[in-house]
Amino acid sequence: MKRLIPIALAGAILAVPAAAQTGCPAAAQQSAALPVPVIHYKSKQIDGVKVFYREAGPVGAPVLLLLHGFPTSSHMFRNLIPLLADRYHVIAPDYPGYGQSDAPGHTQFAYTFAHQADIVDKLVTQIGASRYAMYVMDYGAPIGYRLALKHPERVSGLIVQNGNAYVEGLQSPFWDPIKVYWRDRSQKNRDALNGLVTLDITKFQYTDGMGDVERISPDNWVHDQALLDRPGNRDVQLDMLGDYGANVPLYPQFQAFFRERKPPTLIVWGKNDKIFPEAGAHPYLRDLPDAEIHILDSGHFALEDRLDEMAPLIRNFLDRKICK
Incomplete structure (x- = not known):
């Protein structure tokens, strides 16, 4: 024996x-x-909608709010959370229509960035987070910056990863058919966006421009596409793509928040991203000249192939600037 x-x-x-x-x-x-670290998988009812979130870390520790992009969910932070949760109280919600949150039909729920920001605001208020640093990526940027406009005193810092707040970041050809739809909400222009919620584009977002594609788990696009393919979810996504244009007029207000509040800021940006290219990263320095910026050999979902670089940068930034 x-x-x-x-x-x-x-x-x-x-x-x-x-x-x-x-x-x-x-x-x-x-x-x-x-x-x-232990991660808890929770949900709360917000205005009649179940909002799912991941939560980890000590209660009473500095809060880090992780705000995901399109077409994913808090799933994108699954590997980062355990690397921060020993010292930080990490909260990562799924917006309605994404991940494990409810996805009511688009005629029953207003899928706008203003509404999503209100839902996240009510969620963190219920949880009791009165001050937080924010990791914003893709859709998470305008949602997070809308939160900042509502409660500027609550924002202790920013981590920006391929999240736009400047017109220079919207010059990619990827946006051309979406901008057409912003100007003319015809069914024809809406239908022209159907390809953006297909498996090919979902896989493209995870693999294009990556420094090492062999680091990218196929589970990512299988997981996301299964949720995109739920009945009615295509209209949810097309509503959100159409409403993204409502964020652009707020860019001057976002930038004024940066200048006036001067939140400690870390920028970690995948330089090969064809959706939010590197051109959108550098303008932050106009309003946040003390921001720390790192341009990585990666694409849209940089956490998938550069976690080993990003996690130490994020941890070091939080330890110096947030956990004082």
Whole structure:
């Protein structure tokens, strides 16, 4: 019979065969001391809609609000959360119509950025987060910046990853058919956007421009596309794409918030992104000259192939600027 050696890991005792310990006993002892953050998967009713969110980290610690992009959900932060949750109270919601949140039909729910910001605002208020740093990406940028306009005193800092607040960031050809729809909401122009919610485009968003495509799990586009393909969800997404244009007139207000409040800011940007290209990153420095900026050899969902670079940058930034 093999002799079993007890190992303590995150409060539990695991019995491991003795033979398994002969190769790296020092490494095993070190691993036993590593904290294993617990992530809770919760939901709250906000205006009759179930809003799902991931939550981890000590209650009372500085709050980090993670705001996802299109076409994903808080799933995009699944690997980052455990790397921050030992010291930060991390909250990552799914907007209505995304992830595990309810997705009422687009004739029953206003899928606008103003409404999504109101929902997130009510969620964090229910949770009790009165001050927070925000990680904003893609759709998360205008949602987060709308929150900042409502409650500028609550924002302790910004982490910006491929999230736009300047017209220079909207010059990509990707936006051309969407801008046509902003100007003319005809059914013809709406139908022209149908391809943006197909598997090919979802996969493109995860793989195009990545420094190392072999780091990208296919689970990403399989997961996201399954949610996009739910009955009625295409109209949800087309409503949101159509309403994105309502954010552009607010850019001067977003920029005024940057200048006036001067939140500590870290910019980590995938330079090969064809949706929010690098041209949208540098204008932040006009209004936030002290922002720290890192341009990465990555694409739209940079966390998928550059987590090993981004997590230390984010952790270091939060430790210096937020957790004082």
